[in-house]
Structure formats: C-alpha cells, structure tokens
Amino acid sequence: MTKTLTDKSIERAARSAAGRQPAGPRRNWREIRAAYGFLSPWIIGFVVFTTAPMLISLYLSFTDYDQINAPNYVGTQNYQQLMSDPKVALALKNTLIYAVMYVPAAMAVALGLAMVLNRVGRAAGFFRTVFYLPVMTPTVAAAALFLLLLNGQKGLINRSLMLIGVHGPNWTTDSAWIKPGLALTMLWGLGGTVVIYLAALQQVPKDLYEAAQLDGAGSFNRFRRITLPMISGALFFTMIVLTINSLQMFDQAYTMFFGGQQQSTYANDAALFYVIYLFQQAFGVLHMGYASALAWLLFGIILLITAVQVRLSKRFVYYEGDR
C-alpha cells in the first residue's frame, strides 16, 4: 500500500474503482482457487468432524457396538429399545421440565435486569460487570459452590430464607427440588443474556417512547407496543440458544449429582438429564450403538423444537427489513 504506484497500476485502480474491471477467465480461476484455499480448513473439518461422524453415528445406531468387538448389525432394535426404556422417558421428562422451567425464568429475569439497567445511564456499566462476573466462573466451580449454598440444613440459601420465616426445601436431596435448585444455579450465570438484552434496549430509538407518551400510552402499553417488538429479535435469539443449551444440560448436573461416590445415591433419578444418560450409555457401559440412537433422537428433538420456535418467530419477531 505504501509503495509508489506505477502508471499502469493507477490506471487499473481507477478502472476498478469505476466498477470492477471485466475479469478475464484466467484471473477468475485464480480467485476461485484462492477462495477454496482459504476455505479448505473448514471444508476438511466439515467432512472429517461433521459429515463423517454423522454418517458413522447413523450407522452405529443400527448396530450393537461395545468398542471392543466389531459392530454387529441389529436393525432398528436400538430405536425400539429406546422407545420402551424407562430411563429414556425419565431423562427426557427431566430435561424438558428443566428447560420449561429455566428458559422463561432466565429470559424474564434477564429482561427485568436489562430494563432496569437501561434506566440508570452511566452506572449501567458497573452493574453490567457485576452481573457478568458469574459467567466467568467455570461451570464446575459454580456447581461446587451451589452444592454448598443449596444444602438443606446448613446452606446459605435456606438460612437466608429462615430470616423471613420460610422453611427452605432440601434442594440437593429432595427429588422435587433438584431441578429448581439447578435452575437457580444456572440463573446465577445469566449475565450474558442481560448484556444482549441491554444492547438491544439501547438500540430502541428514544423518540418512539416520547411520542407514545405524548399520545397518552401508559408504561405497560409502551412496553408491549414498543419495547417488546423492537427487541423481539434478541428475545428470539436468546430463546433458541437457551433452549438448545438447556436440552444439553450436562456440566452442572453431572458435577453435582453424578460420578465418584455419589454414583449410587437417591438423588440421581431427578437429575438424570438426557446428555448424562447418553454419556453413561456411551462411555460408562460402552453401549455405543444404543447411545448413537440416543444421539439421533436428541438431534431430532432439538431440530423439531428449533423449527417450531423459528415458525413462531415469524409471527412474533419484528424485522427491520434488511438483508
């Protein structure tokens, strides 16, 4: 860029500025070759770590495979088995209950915090940092911390509830309270969603509110008619991401209730999430064929739920007419 330009190159630059110069076929080929060169890491990765694994997984799901002996074709037996496996039903139920509990709660709390943040001007930066700090806590560390905080008799949460006369539940041992307790653990880390919502709120033009106020719209109506539509894109985006992540819940539940000496404890069943069961089947008891069928079921469920959400979004998401 810093070299002095030759006459010829100035001429060419002028031509290309006026409109891209009619590229000869040879030059075009060089560009295409170069483009695919730049793309090659992704193409190789896509073939080796996405396409091939999916094909292998599909094949294995029709086999009996324990990683020691060669895969043995069993037809649709794995799929039939998972339909009647009570653990699959349980894991699915747990996972869906958790997702239904967590996703709306996380969206509501994060939106509430973001809206309050949006009202305090420059102080927002400080509080935003505070809300984001738990996100930087490794999930395993957060899980360990909340095992203590949620302890039924001696935990900080129940002791605090005691102060206002509420007798808290046994969050980590009572099967009815394990999922709410996990949801609470995850809610502590919702700072990322808060940051997304705050950014979306800050993009809403102020004059819209002022005009609506002049027209006599109350605060609820302003929220419903202006705020919600204007940030519907961010709401929709976070809904999908939070849902996909919830359906793949693993780290926290596994850290708190599985592995090591807790393996055989009572609480297990309430915390048996789908990916945990998949993990146990694949790497615990080496039922890799069966686990592959489980993986395909998970894939199908996530695809279905995402498709439903995308459809719904067409009705509820307000797009600003770009693309």
Next chain:
Amino acid sequence: MTATQPVRGAGIEPEPAGEPLDVPPTAKARTSGGGLSLRRLPYLAVLLLASVLFLYPFLWLISASLKPRTEVFDNSLLPRVWRWANYSDVWSYAPVLQWVTNSVVVALTAAVTVTISSALVAFGFAYFRFPLRNLLFGLVLATMMLPGAATMIPVYLIWHRIGLTGTQVPLWAQNLFGSAFYIFLLRQFFLSLPREYFEAARVDGCSFFGLFWRIALPLSRPALVVVLVFEIQASWTDLLRPLIYLQDPNLFTLPRGLKAVIDTFGNGGEQHWEIIMAASLIATVPLIVLFAFAQRHIMNGIASQGRKG
C-alpha cells in the same frame, strides 16, 4: 460440550416500528433527565439489591475457601480463623499446579488455532466471489445448530482410531479447522473493512494471502481478541471433553481435576468443602483476571450476538 453460540446478523440501525409515530419537536424538552436525578434512585436500589444477590455467592466462595473445615457452613462472611493452609493443602492433595499448567496450555493452543483458522475461512467468505459461496456459508451457519452431544461418540471413535485418546490433543485439534460461530463473527468484521484497501494492495502486487495477513488481520484486532477470549473461556470451562478423553490425572485440565476433587472430598466423600472451595477459586481467578483485561471487547462481542435474531 462445544458451546452453541449461534449468531445471526450484526449491528443494524433500527427504524421506527409499526405505525409511524410523528415526533413533535417539543417532545424532546419534556424528558431531559441528565445527571443523578431522583427518578433513578428506585432503579439504583433494585440494581444494588440484585448485585448483592449476584456477588454474595462469590464472596462466600472466597470466604469458605479460607475457613477451617468445621466453619465452612457458618453464616458469617468473615472467617473466625483465617486458614490459608487450605490452599497449600489443595496442592498437596492433588496436582493442582499441573492442572493449571495443562489448562493454560490447552486453552491457549485452542484459542490461537481456532482464531487463525476461523479467520482464514472467514476471509475466504468475505473477500472472494466464487461458485457455491452462499450454499457453503449456509452450511457453516447450519453447523452452529448441530448439538455437540450428537457427534461426540463418533468423534471419540475417530480419535481412538488415530490413537490419540488419553492425550490432550482431542481437546484442541478440531480447532485447526475453524469454528462456525467465530467464522461468522469474523466474516462480519472483514466485510466492514473498506474494500479500497484491498484493491490498492492488489494493484501493488500483493498476494491474496498477503491481503489476509498484512491487511485484514492487523485491522481486525478487536474482533480477533473477542474470538481469543471466547475460546479461552470455552476451553477453560469445558468438562465433558476432558471427561471423555483423559484418564491420567496428570493430564487433567482444571474442570476435570476439580470434578475429581469434588468426588473425593465432597458429597459422599470426606466432606472437606474448604478444600473444594479453594480449588474452585483457583480455577476461577484466571478467568476473572482475563475478564478484567478484556472486558470492553467481551461486552461488545456479546452485545453484537443478539442483534437481529
């Protein structure tokens, strides 16, 4: 678990919604509220309360890591006896220093490889016009929706066949091929660079790789920092992959090691929660430090995620 962080679209200036609302010129005057107005106080109060709820577990983690075993469940935030020995105990019970080193090496390797490879691919999509471009980019976006759990078994088997299970290589090597979310993020950034820079350099005889290396990359430092930091965080906190691939405690990363510490000293174990808390804090502090340095970049990176879903 590979983090699912799909993104769509980057910053777009919003336009007025629905029925056009005319703004009378006098409207501005009514709502001028600079400085610390009284109307903000209730909001600040709510935020202060929420901050306490978010910060207290943190302070409690620090305090519990410094308490004697018998005091861990005590309500007071300040330990009656400060037991710094908890930290030296952790080192003696478990090879924590080794785990810290492993985590640093794995996280840095993962972050550097994914940044370079994603940038290469992103530049390919941003700069060139070529057949199948839109189809291929659609595929990149589609892989963001692919749940990591769905492919973890065959990917494990592939690494097993190559003979690399039991090593740290599978924790980062896939990053050599780029990652959909980062490719998307960087492509958006490259597209925002003025095209004239590249045209001028081409005219000067700069190679395509030169355009990437000497123009695109230096101008994209903020975006590259975002990718680096996101990947360091993802790698640093990952539990599932180390759980699948590592057996030798000396090769553990921190989350995997921490899980082992919890299994030994926590529920059903020896009930040494002060040790677990000390180990948890050791795993947390490096990320907090990273956050302190890269805060502005992180916030911008996250804020741009949700724009226009």
